Amino acid sequence: MGNILTQWLGDNLLTFILIPVPVLVWVLIFALYAVLGERKVSAWMQNRIGPNRTDKYGLLQTMLDVVKLIQKELIIPNRADRVYFRIAPYIVFTATFMGFAVLPFSSVFIGVDLNLGLFYFFAITSLSVIGVLMAGWSSNNKSSLFGGMRTVAQIVSYEIPTALSAIVVVMLAGTLSMQRFAEIQSGGILNWYIFGGPGSLIKFILIPVMVVSALILFISTLAETNRTPFDLTEADSELVAGVHIEYSGMMFAMFFLAEYAQMFAVSGIITTLFLGGWQSPFGDLIPFLNSPVFQVFWFLAKSLFLVFVQMWLRWTLPRVRIDQLMTMCWKFLIPITLVDLFLVAVYMILT
Helix, strand or coil, X not given: CHHHHHHHHHHHHHHHHHCHHHHHHHHHHHHHHHHHHHHHHHHHHCCCCCCCCCCCCCCCHHHHHHHHHHHCCCCCCCCCCHHHHHHHHHHHHHHHHHHHHHCCCXXXXXXXXXXXXXXXXXXXXXXXXXXXXXXXXXXCCHHHHHHHHHHHHHHHHHHHHHHHHHHHHHHHHCCCCHHHHHHHCCCCHHHCHHHCCCCCHHHHHHHHHHHHHHHHHHHXXXXXXXXXXXXXXXXXXXXXXXXXXXXXXXXXXXXXXXXXXXXXXXXXXHHXXXXXXCCCCCCCCCHHHHCHHHHHHHHHHHHHHHHHHHHHHHCCCCCCCHHHHHHHHHHHHHHHHHHHHHHHHHHHHHC
16 A cells, blocks of 8 residues: 555656645735735825734734634524535635646746646636635525626626637737747747737737737736626625625635635736746846746746736726626627737738
C-alpha cells in the first residue's frame, strides 16, 4: 500500500500539489488583503483613514475578521433545503478557483496550457451561477430568490459581450491557448493587443477597435463578478443582502472569497488578452526583466491594477437599475462588439 501511495504521489506531485497549492495560497492571501485594500481605497476616496485599530496600518484587521467568522455559528433556516444550502457556497468557489487552472502567471508557471484555454475559462467560471441560484432558492427567502434570479439573467446576458469582445483577439491570434496569447505579444508594449498586436505599422489602425473591445470586456466582467455598479445580486437598498441574507460564518465568507478570487481571475484574462500577459513592457531591451520571476511580477502588477480600478469604480458609480443593466447589454454592448468583429474581419481580409 505504501509503495502504491508513493508511486501515485511521484506521478502526480506536479499536477496535484506543486501547481494548485501555490495558486490556492495566492487566492486566499489575495482575497484576505483585497478586502482590506478595498476598505482602504474607499477610505482614501472619502477622505477617511480606514482600518487602523489592530495596528498602525490595519494589516491585521482582515485576519481577525476571518478568526471571527470561523467562530461564528452557521444558522440554517428551518424551511431551507439544507443540502443545497450547504453545497451552494462550495460550488461558487470551486467554479471560480478552477478558472485559475489556465491563467498563465509566467512562461513556466501555468496549471495547464489547454488548446481551448479561453473557452475553458468562460465555461467553467460560468458554472458559479448555478451555485448562486441554488443559494437563492434553497434559502427559502424571497429576497434571496430575487437575488438569485437576477444573477442568472445578468450573468447569462453578459456572457455574450464578454465572449464576443474576447473573440476579437482570438481572430488576430488564431488560437485559444492562454499561454500562446502572451507569447505572441512579445517585443514590448507596442506589440500588445491593446495597440493592435504584433505586425506592421498598419496594425495601429486597429487601436480604436481594440481599446473598445478591451473596455467592453472589462465592463462585462464587472457584471459577471457582480461588482458595482452591477451588484444587483446583493442590492442592499432592495434585497438587504440578496443571496447572502441567510448565510453566516464561513459559508458567508465563501461567497466573498469567490467574489474577490473572480475579480483577480477576470483581471488576469484581460491582462493576458490585451496587456501582454506576463510580457515585460520593455520587451528585449532589458532582458532580465523577462525572466520567469519578473514575468510573475508583470502579470500580478497588471492584474492588480485592474482590480484596483474595479474597487475605484465601486466607490465612484451608483448602482444601475435592472432595466438599465439589460439595456446596456442588449442594445449597446452586443451591437458594438459585433461591429468590432466585423472591422477586425475586414482588416484581416485586406491585410
